[in-house]
Amino acid sequence: xxxxxxxxxxxxxxxxxxxxxxxxxxxxxxxxxxxxxxxxxxxxxxxxxxxxxxxxxxxxxxxxxxxxxxxxxxxxxxxxxxxxxxxxxxxxxxxxxxxxxxxxxxxxxxxxxxxxxxxxxxxxxxxxxxxxxxxxxxxxxxxxxxxxxxxxxxxxxxxxxxxxxxxxxxxxxxxxxxxxxxxxxxxxxxxxxxxxxxxxxxxxxxxxxxxxxxxxxxxxxxxxxxxxxxxxxxxxxxxxxxxxxxxxxxxxxxxxxxxx
Amino acid sequence: xxxxxxxxxxxxxxxxxxxxxxxxxxxxxxxxxxxxxxxxxxxxxxxxxxxxxxxxxxxxxxxxxxxxxxxxxxxxxxxxxxxxxxxxxxxxxxxxxxxxxxxxxxxxxxxxxxxxxxxxxxxxxxxxxxxxxxxxxxxxxxxxxxxxxxxxxxxxxxxxxxxxxxxxxxxxxxxxxxxxxxxxxxxxxxxxxxxxxxxxxxxxxxxxxxxxxxxxxxxxxxxxxxxxxxxxxxxxxxxxxxxxxxxxxxxxxxxxxxxxxxxxxxxxxxxxxxxxxxxxxxxxxxxxxxxxxxxx
Numbered sequence: 001x002x003x004x005x006x007x008x009x010x011x012x013x014x015x016x017x018x019x020x021x022x023x024x025x026x027x028x029x030x031x032x033x034x035x036x037x038x039x040x041x042x043x044x045x046x047x048x049x050x051x052x053x054x055x056x057x058x059x060x061x062x063x064x065x066x067x068x069x070x071x072x073x074x075x076x077x078x079x080x081x082x083x084x085x086x087x088x089x090x091x092x093x094x095x096x097x098x099x100x101x102x103x104x105x106x107x108x109x110x111x112x113x114x115x116x117x118x119x120x121x122x123x124x125x126x127x128x129x130x131x132x133x134x135x136x137x138x139x140x141x142x143x144x145x146x147x148x149x150x151x152x153x154x155x156x157x158x159x160x161x162x163x164x165x166x167x168x169x170x171x172x173x174x175x176x177x178x179x180x181x182x183x184x185x186x187x188x189x190x191x192x193x194x195x196x197x198x199x200x201x202x203x204x205x206x207x208x209x210x211x212x213x214x215x216x217x218x219x220x221x222x223x224x225x226x227x228x229x230x231x232x233x234x235x236x237x238x239x240x241x242x243x244x245x246x247x248x249x250x251x252x253x254x255x256x257x258x259x260x
Numbered sequence: 261x262x263x264x265x266x267x268x269x270x271x272x273x274x275x276x277x278x279x280x281x282x283x284x285x286x287x288x289x290x291x292x293x294x295x296x297x298x299x300x301x302x303x304x305x306x307x308x309x310x311x312x313x314x315x316x317x318x319x320x321x322x323x324x325x326x327x328x329x330x331x332x333x334x335x336x337x338x339x340x341x342x343x344x345x346x347x348x349x350x351x352x353x354x355x356x357x358x359x360x361x362x363x364x365x366x367x368x369x370x371x372x373x374x375x376x377x378x379x380x381x382x383x384x385x386x387x388x389x390x391x392x393x394x395x396x397x398x399x400x401x402x403x404x405x406x407x408x409x410x411x412x413x414x415x416x417x418x419x420x421x422x423x424x425x426x427x428x429x430x431x432x433x434x435x436x437x438x439x440x441x442x443x444x445x446x447x448x449x450x451x452x453x454x455x456x457x458x459x460x461x462x463x464x465x466x467x468x469x470x471x472x473x474x475x476x477x478x479x480x481x482x483x484x485x486x487x488x489x490x491x492x493x494x495x496x497x498x499x500x501x502x503x504x505x506x507x508x509x510x511x512x513x514x515x516x517x518x519x520x521x522x523x524x525x526x527x528x529x530x531x532x533x534x535x536x537x538x539x540x541x542x543x544x545x546x547x548x549x550x551x552x553x554x555x556x
Contacts, residue, residue, distance in 0.1 A: 007460075011361035015370065018354045022374055022431060025388035028398060032391060039396065082283045089279030105283060108291055110482075112489030112533070114506045115298065115526040122301050122519055123294035142291050145283060196379065203381040205492065210513070219383050226387045227496055230394065238384040245380035253372045 026242060033235035051236040060221060061237065067133050068202050068218040075140040075201035076194045082141065083148025083193055087156050088182065106150060108143040116142070117210030124211060131213025139207050144197040151196065151256065155189025156182065188255045195252040199245045302523035309517060319524035329508065329525070333532060336505040339419075340488040343426045344480050347434050350427070352476070355438035356468075371439065378432035386425045386496050393421055393497070417499030425493035430483040437482070441475025442468070481537055488533050505529050 033052070037045040055061055086105065090098060108116070120139045121131070129135060159182065167177040183190075205219035212220055218241070226234055302319055304311050323329045354374070362370055377385060392398050393416040400412040415421050445468065453463040491506040500507065506529065512522035 008361055011357040014353060015357050015362065018350065018431075019370075019373060021350075022377055022428070025392050025428070026377065026385065028391050029384070029388040082286055085279045085281075086283035089276045089281075089283075092276035093280065101280075105287060108287070110485060111295075112485060112506075112526070112530060114489050114491065114509050115530055116294075118509065118513060118519070118522055118526055119294035119298035120290070121513070122523065123290075123297045126297060138290055141286060145286060149283065199379050203379070203383075205381075205383050219381060222381075222383050222387070223492075223496075226383065226390070230387075230390045234387060235391075238381075238387060241381045241384050246376050249376045249379040250372055253375065254368075257368055 029235050030239045030242065033232060033239040035232065038232060039230075051232040054233050055236045055240070058233070060216070061218075064216045064218045064221040067215060071133050071137055071140070071217060072198040072202040074137050075144055076198035078137070078141045079144035079148040079197040080152070080190055080194045082145040083150075083152045084186070084190060086145070086149045087153040087186075088178065090153060091156055102153075106146040108146050111143075113143075113204075113206040117207040120207065121210045131211050132215045133212065133217070135211040135213070136208050136215075136217060139211050140201040140204060143207075144200055147200070148193040148197055151193040152186060152189045155192075156186050159185045192252040192255040195248040195255075199248045199252075203241065203245055298523045299527065301520050302527050304520045306518055306520055311520070319521050320528070322521070323524055323528055328503075329505075329528075332503045332505045332508050333528075335502050336488055336529075337532070337536070339422065339426070339494075339504060340484050343423060343430065343487040344484045346423065347427050347430050347483055348476070348480055351431055351434035351438055351479075354431075354435050355442050358435075358439055359442040371436070375432045375436050378429075378436075382429055382492060383496075385428060386493055389421065389425055389428065389497055390416065393424070416497065417501060419498060419502055422493045422498035422502075425497040426487050426490060429490075429493065430486060434479050434483055437475050437479030438472060441472040445471050477540075481540070484537070485533055489529065505532075 034047050034049070035045060036048045036050075090102065093101075095101075117139070120135070120142075124131060124135050124138075163181055163185075164177055167181050172180065203219060205223055208217045209220050209223065216224075218237075222234065222237060222241075225231070301311065303315050303317065304313070305316055305318060306312070358367055358370060390397075394400070395412040395414065395416070397416070399415070400409070403409045403413065415424075449467055449471070450463055453467050458466065489506050491504060491510055494500065494502070494504045494507060495510075498504075505525070509522050509525045509529065512518045512525060
């Protein structure tokens with residue numbers, strides 16, 4: 001479509017305004033995490049790293065950060081494992097129920113998290129499983145596995161069936177075919193799914209709030225302190241969380257968009 | 261069966277059920293059963309922090325008799341509709357700019373910059389607005405230095421702040437959804453419209469909008485669910501000035517330790533959400549039939 005230069009200019013201005021809206025507050029938080037002043041406001045008083053020192057000397061923060069990192073790794077590994085086996089199973093499953101199965105397995109993504117969190121809280125209580133990071137791990141897999149399934153499935157579908165058949169005809173067994181043909185070709189999808197599910201679990205707050213008990217994850221800890229208002233230490237935590245998440249997600253996005 | 265077709269292919273197909281087992285098992289035990297449990301719990305009561313075993317409708321009756329819950333339901337519904345409307349109005353032109361104006365090699369770059377925040381901590385994103393919107397925040401300082409206001413405007417801890425937080429939360433995913441459908445429109449159709457003398461506006465209303473309607477509606481439904489069920493923005497940025505429905509669920513769990521009531525509340529919430537979606541999808545079906553089934 002051809003556009004007049006005027007329309008193009010308006011478009012670019014709109015894009016830049018939208019970027020300011022989306023990224024502005026985040027950049028402001030990052031900037032103020034380095035501000036000497038205790039109050040996150042202008043004028044700028046000078047550069048400091050003291051809020052980061054404060055953050056890393058706070059035991060609650062370190063403990064919940066440790067919980068969240070461990071949680072993210074476990075959730076990501078489990079989700080990818082379930083997603084990969086599920087996608088591989090779906091690839092070879094010839095049934096009219098395939099579509100329905102797919103729909104049912106991605107349905108957790110549409111269930112409000114408040115309901116899911118409460119349902120899991122009641123369930124764990126009923127089976128006498130004490131609330132801890134373990135229950136958060138189980139809960140997070142419920143909605144990250146469907147996401148991993150869709151991402152890995154999308155990638156796996158780009159592998160032609162003929163390639164698998166060729167491997168079989170050349171004498172490769174079912175496991176050999178999977179490890180030598182399917183797995184390497186699906187790898188970008190697997191890595192993207194792993195990064196994305198880690199990030200989601202690392203940042204998820206609502207379900208974690210319901211089922212973590214006294215084992216606070218980082219978002220649950222952050223929630224307990226942000227309602228009291230702005231503090232430079234939270235700016236520092238926020239900056240750290242952002243840098244971790246944005247990096248992982250950007251890599252995942254690039255991997256997913258790359259179609260060769 | 262021809263002798264050329266190796267039996268192994270069929271064997272692999274039969275074993276597929278085994279590969280589906282881990283995922284299916286996890287979903288049945290930790291997704292379906294908890295959902296059954298929450299429905300069951302909503303028909304119980306709690307005495308001395310213990311669930312009773314007899315069936316009762318009392319929680320639902322209490323919810324329908326209490327004006328506080330009706331009010332919260334209305335507040336949540338209006339908030340969700342407002343957020344969906346504003347987000348869509350911002351996201352649609354944004355997606356159009358990305359598809360039709362930004363050169364191809366720059367698209368992924370801008371797209372990632374806009375979408376990446378969706379996958380990062382929503383809590384921190386809500387928090388970042390504290391610094392911007394506060395009485396001594398950047399926005400008030402900016403408006404004051406421009407001479408537009410004398411006194412700082414109270415935005416933080418109001419419904420406006422809640423709305424801003426939610427729009428900020430949902431804009432990336434809405435933009436991505438619309439972007440994906442717009443990108444799939446065949447440029448030849450737009451050329452054809454252009455060749456047939458359609459101006460920009462006519463191409464938009466007769467080609468672009470109808471062809472992107474499917475993605476648009478899906479995106480709106482998705483962010484409607486998220487906006488309705490959210491309590492983070494109302495509880496932090498909104499300062500709990502207006503009680504939203506999900507907040508009542510949280511209160512019932514946190515302060516009253518009344519799980520049966522909380523269960524009934526969350527089921528009512530989901531029912532309300534999907535009732536609205538159902539009504540909308542009926543309209544959509546009627547609409548698409550009138551267009552000769554081309555609504556999608």
